[in-house]
Amino acid sequence: MQQRLLDTVRHSFGHSDKWALVIGDLMLDRYLIGEVERISPEAPVPIVLLHDQHERAGGAANVAANLAKLGIPTRIAGCIGDDNEGRLLLAIIDDIGIATDAVVKSEHRPTVTKTRILGGHQQQMMRLDQESRKAFSDAENQQLQEQLSAQLAERPAVVILSDYAKGVLSTAVCQNIIQQARQLGIPVLADPKGRDYSKYQGATALTPNKRETAEACGASTHDNPTLLSAAAKLRDMLSLDFLAVTRGEEGISLIDSGETLHIPATAKQVFDVSGAGDTVIATLAAGLIHGLNHQEALQLANIAAGIVVGKVGTVPVTREELLHELVSQDTAEQADKVCDLENLLLKVVRWRAHGERIVFTNGCFDLLHAGHVTYLEAAKKAGDRLILGLNTDRSVSALKGPTRPVIHEADRARVLAALEAVDAVILFDEDTPLNLIHAIKPDVIVKGNDYTEDQVVGCKDVKSWGGKVALIPIVPGRSTSRIIEKLVN
Numbered sequence: 110m111q112q113r114l115l116d117t118v119r120h121s122f123g124h125s126d127k128w129a130l131v132i133g134d135l136m137l138d139r140y141l142i143g144e145v146e147r148i149s150p151e152a153p154v155p156i157v158l159l160h161d162q163h164e165r166a167g168g169a170a171n172v173a174a175n176l177a178k179l180g181i182p183t184r185i186a187g188c189i190g191d192d193n194e195g196r197l198l199l200a201i202i203d204d205i206g207i208a209t210d211a212v213v214k215s216e217h218r219p220t221v222t223k224t225r226i227l228g229g230h231q232q233q234m235m236r237l238d239q240e241s242r243k244a245f246s247d248a249e250n251q252q253l254q255e256q257l258s259a260q261l262a263e264r265p266a267v268v269i270l271s272d273y274a275k276g277v278l279s280t281a282v283c284q285n286i287i288q289q290a291r292q293l294g295i296p297v298l299a300d301p302k303g304r305d306y307s308k309y310q311g312a313t314a315l316t317p318n319k320r321e322t323a324e325a326c327g328a329s330t331h332d333n334p335t336l337l338s339a340a341a342k343l344r345d346m347l348s349l350d351f352l353a354v355t356r357g358e359e360g361i362s363l364i365d366s367g368e369t370l371h372i373p374a375t376a377k378q379v380f381d382v383s384g385a386g387d388t389v390i391a392t393l394a395a396g397l398i399h400g401l402n403h404q405e406a407l408q409l410a411n412i413a414a415g416i417v418v419g420k421v422g423t424v425p426v427t428r429e430e431l432l433h434e435l436v437s438q439d440t441a442e443q444a445d446k447v448c449d450l451e452n453l454l455l456k457v458v459r460w461r462a463h464g465e466r467i468v469f470t471n472g473c474f475d476l477l478h479a480g481h482v483t484y485l486e487a488a489k490k491a492g493d494r495l496i497l498g499l500n501t502d503r504s505v506s507a508l509k510g511p512t513r514p515v516i517h518e519a520d521r522a523r524v525l526a527a528l529e530a531v532d533a534v535i536l537f538d539e540d541t542p543l544n545l546i547h548a549i550k551p552d553v554i555v556k557g558n559d560y561t562e563d564q565v566v567g568c569k570d571v572k573s574w575g576g577k578v579a580l581i582p583i584v585p586g587r588s589t590s591r592i593i594e595k596l597v598n
Contacts, residue, residue, distance in 0.1 A: 112529050114401070114409050115435045121399035122428050123180025129394055130260050131176065132286060133169030133271030133278055133300075135187040135212065136221040137198045138423045140165070145228040157228055165423050166201050167223060169271035171384050172300070173207045175391035175413075175425040176269075181398065184265070186211035186256055187277050188218070188249065194239070195220035211256040215249060217241075221275050245276050253277070254285060261289050266398045269390055270299040270312070280308040287311045296350075296397065300390045301325070310347050314403075316390045319356045337362055337369050351403050353410075355389055361411050365403050372408055375415035375438075384423035385414045392426065412438070446526035447534045450548060453496065456533055457549060466492035469551035469567075471542040473500045475514040477524055480584035487581045488555040489530040496533045496549060497525055498542040507540065541566045552576045557583040 143157040166174045169187050176183040185207050189195035191214050198220060202209055218241035226235045245253075261268070268290050272278040283299075288311070290297045296313040306325050309315055323330045326339035337354065341364050344352040351365040360374040392413040396406030412434055413426045448456070457467060468491045474481055489495040499522055505514040514521065522534045537545050546554065546567035556565045558580040568578050 111435065111438060114396075114405060114412075115432070117396065117399050117401060117405075118179075118409070118428065118432055118435060122395060122431075125399065126182065127266040127398050128182035128184065129173075129176050129267050129269060129398065130184050130186065130211075130265040131169050131173040131269045131271055132186045132257060133172070133269075134221060134273035134275035135170045135185070135189055135198060135277075136166075136168035136223060136273065136275075137194045137201075138165045138167035138171075139163075139222060139224040140227060141224065142227045142231070145234075155228060155234065157226055157234065164197055164201065166198065166205070166425075167384070167423050168221065168273045168275070168387075169269075169277075170198060170202055170207075171387040171423050171425060172269055172271045172391045173202065174205050175388050176395060177205045177207050178425045178427040179392065179395045179431065180428045181395050184208040184211060184260060186213075186253070186260060188213045188215055188245070188253065190214070190218055190220040191216050192220055194222045211260050213249065213253050213256060217246070217249075218243065221273075240275060243276075245279065250279065250282065254282065257282075257286060258289065261286070261293060261295070264293060265295060267394045268295055268297045269394055270297065270309070271387065271390070272300060272302045274302040278308070283308040284310070298390055298394055298397075300386055306343065306347060309349075312347070313350045314353060314393075315347070315349060316353045316355060316386065316393065318386060319354060319359070322354050333359075337364065340364050341367075341369065353389070353393065353403075353407055355386060355414070361389070361407055361414075363404055363407050370404055372404075372411045375412050375434075384425070385418050387423075388413050388417045388426050392431075443523075443526045446531060447522045450535065450545075453533055453535050454548065456494075457496075460494045460532075465494050466552040467549065468492035468495045468553045468555055469498065469542075469546060469549055470495070470555040471498035471500070471537070471545075471566075473505045473509065473514060474521055474525055475505060475509075475516055477516075477521070482528065482530075483584050484557060484581060485525075485528060485530045488579075489532075491553045491555055491579045491581075494532040495530055496535065496551065497531050498545050499525065499534055499536050501536050501538045504538055504540065543567055543570070546570060550574055550576075553579055555579045555581055557581055559583055 140163050142161040143159040145155040145157055147156055149156050173183045173185040219239050222239040224237040225233055228234045270278055287297050298314050299309045299312045300316050301309055304324050319330055322340050326343055328336045328339040340352055340354055344364050354362045358374050361372045363370045389410045392410040393406050396409045413431055416426050416430050416434055468488055470488050502514055502518045525531055526534050543566055554567050554571050562568055562578050565578050
């Protein structure tokens with residue numbers, strides 16, 4: 110899966126004309142940063158000596174910013190006030206490259222603004238909110254709905270409802286959007302708010318956090334099995350395709366077609382969870398746009414969230430950051446393929462639990478060449494998971510003479526682990542891999558067609574438990590011995 114995620118971000122994000130429409134509550138996030146040196150003589154409050162100030166896109170605007178930074182063409186719809194904060198927010202959004210044609214300006218309400226005051230070591234000391242609690246007027250709703258219908262008619266690849274309960278996404282507006290999108294075959298993802306989720310009925314998916322899920326389901330946050338069971342019922346009741354419950358340091362739970370899958374968190378260090386939910390739904394949408402399935406797209410979203418919680422303030426993830434993290438994880442995952450028997454058998458149990466067929470092959474694989482790679486790619490096609498039994502240096506010397514192997518066993522194992530076709534590498538020191546085969550009990554044993562079936566070690570054994578032997582054509586003219594001979598000559 111890791112390689113698929115890496116390929117998708119590298120080759121699809123930023124290289125497609127598929128676009129996303131974000132609809133919701135637009136906010137300006139303002140940060141006032143300073144140092145606390147003393148307590149005020151006027152009241153028992155700290156005095157913050159201001160030394161920095163900056164503004165960022167917040168709320169639905171942060172969702173759009175995440176999409177744009179991931180290389181997804183993005184348009185945004187919502188409402189701002191006719192004020193300095195609104196003009197500043199529009200400038201920030203425009204600078205990121207997000208289309209703002211569907212943003213409505215109101216003369217009767219301010220731009221929603223959150224001002225955070227941070228003291229020493231980026232500690233948040235106070236937040237000041239500017240917003241209107243008045244319901245949107247019929248005229249404002251009508252203007253917004255006209256903009257939304259025009260945007261939907263141009264067929265975005267996905268619609269995101271970013272609901273911060275500030276009035277833009279009323280029940281009527283949500284249902285109009287969902288119904289229009291359904292008729293056009295456009296998926297709708299919603300980041301919900303409130304206790305009543307009926308306004309999102311018929312959406313493709315919701316991404317509530319753990320607390321929000323508990324409130325909507327009337328469940329406890331301290332009982333995960335009961336909470337997720339209630340969430341599964343909520344998914345069915347709302348006719349959703351899937352539900353993704355973001356659980357902070359516990360990761361993300363995907364409730365999809367009657368099954369629940371859990372994706373562990375990846376964050377190395379958490380500084381600020383502000384905006385993490387925005388990053389999750391934006392990255393989820395980006396993955397779905399470019400063909401990832403629900404689990405793959407959420408895995409990508411989970412990795413992206415792990416990046417942004419390591420930052421201070423509402424900061425979107427970028428395509429470059431996501432690529433860097435995926436490459437780092439891919440390298441770690443490759444190294445993890447080299448395992449001892451105990452860890453290998455744990456992998457086999459997990460693979461079999463998912464109904465995957467286990468393929469086994471073995472060899473020295475000294476001086477890896479094109480013939481080896483072609484052989485291993487063909488071997489992988491005989492099942493779902495390929496385990497490679499690799500001769501230790503001692504056993505290679507016993508088979509091929511004292512000048513072999515050319516490459517040390519640890520290096521051979523690490524190079525083989527980097528191949529996409531190989532799922533696990535295990536070293537064995539015996540003359541044959543028979544003990545290893547008995548421990549693994551593969552469904553298929555693969556060897557080259559320079560063997561006959563009765564010459565394959567473990568042939569009778571694998572057939573005894575219902576498996577089979579597959580003989581694969583070897584690539585002519587490719588061999589380690591020939592490479593060594595050519596180097597010597």
